[in-house]
Amino acid sequence: MRKSLLRMTLRQLQVFQAVCSSQSYSRAAEDMALTQPAVSQQIRQLEEQVGAPLFEYVGKKLYLTEAAVSLLAASEDIFNRLDSLDMQLSSLQGSLRGELRLAVVSSIQYLTPHLLAAFRQRYPEVVFRLEVTRRSQVIQRLQDNRDDVVLMALVPEDRALEFFPFLNNPIIAVAHPGHPLAGQAELALTALEQQVVLEREQGSGTRKAVDEFFQQKRVHLQQLMQMGSGESMVHGALAGLGVALVSEHAAAPYLRSGELVRLDFSELPLYRSWCAVHARGKRLSPVAEAFLAFLREERVQVRTLAERFVAG
Structure with missing residues (x-):
């Protein structure tokens, strides 16, 4: 490994991710509560450590270079692993803490918050990031590994996916x-x-x-x-x-x-059945594992929650 890469800091990677997300040095500065020169300095230092430019302007628009795309993937992996470590340490201390990234199709959007509320009663330090979207976009999100778990019906058979029906x-x-x-x-x-x-x-x-x-x-x-x-x-x-x-x-x-x-x-x-889905071979966080266990093991509670959405 290049010794220069070992000099990168987590703060530099956070600033870099902010620039990638906003595609703007000034907006990244606002998001990070920094000055624009401070953002520029962090990016220059990263470029020296990586040994390649990270951004280029075409017209007035900022684009990621190939080096930036590779660095972004690595930085996301680093922060995901740190999130997982935080969850594991919390679990060892007798509590579960962390974020569950969940995407659902629109037909289950009414029930999902009630499932999350019931899950959070058991694990009050867990927080959620929920995306409601169409089936085609959910499938794309699975391919892009953007979520921990997806809730959907009619799971595609031609993808490497793990799933089980729960309702x-x-x-x-x-x-x-x-x-x-x-x-x-x-x-x-x-x-x-x-x-x-x-x-x-x-x-x-x-x-x-x-x-x-x-x-x-x-x-x-x-x-x-x-x-x-x-x-x-x-x-x-x-x-x-x-x-x-x-x-x-x-x-x-x-x-x-x-x-x-x-x-x-x-x-x-x-x-038809709603299913909990994730990519086959995906390294699940402790929070994601706990949520899947909740859906598997608490079928009676899940059905009871769903009954309020049945006309009778």
Whole structure:
């Protein structure tokens, strides 16, 4: 190893990461509560130790050099290992402390905070960083190793992933109380062929599950209206736009209030499972290990938490 690399400090790496994140020396200075000359000095020292320039300007925009990309990956690994060390030391002292980085698909965003609150009752010194996004972006985040754990349905089979199901995700049909199908009993799925059906965007786990289900049942929907999220589908049904096929957890508050009704299709709900997912071979932090153990071992508590999102 080059002796010059041993002279790098954690403070220098923090400043470097701030510049990479903001792509600006002045914004990095604000974020770090430093002066801009102090930031410039730290970066110059790092460049001397690395032996290569870290940033270059093209026009007025700051870009990372190849050396900076390599240094950024190494610095993230260093800080991740320090976070893990902090958690391990806390565990040895009889407590668990650290940050859980969690990404979830939008269909489970309503339940997730309640899961985290229950987990934090057991480990009060744990904090969370939660990202709610689409299935395609969650898959990309898994590939980029940006999170400790991901919660999603329909885990892709062509990726090197470890996962386990921890909760049923019932998909139901809902509509405005004034909808023509409201109040009818034991409806056949073919009744939807003459109705406007609200659907999720391509790449959504719910969309994939529903499309595969109707294909298996040989149901051909004629009037489709695409929505960008589960929440927009629920509100589309509230507005009377059509029938929405959504997670029961997302629609439950409106079903209880009577603003929506659950349509009585004999072949619904469509059951899928929410799964806890991480990259195969990933070095999990003690906090991530504890959270996965919570989901595995506390199934009764998890189901109880989920019941508040079921209309009954």
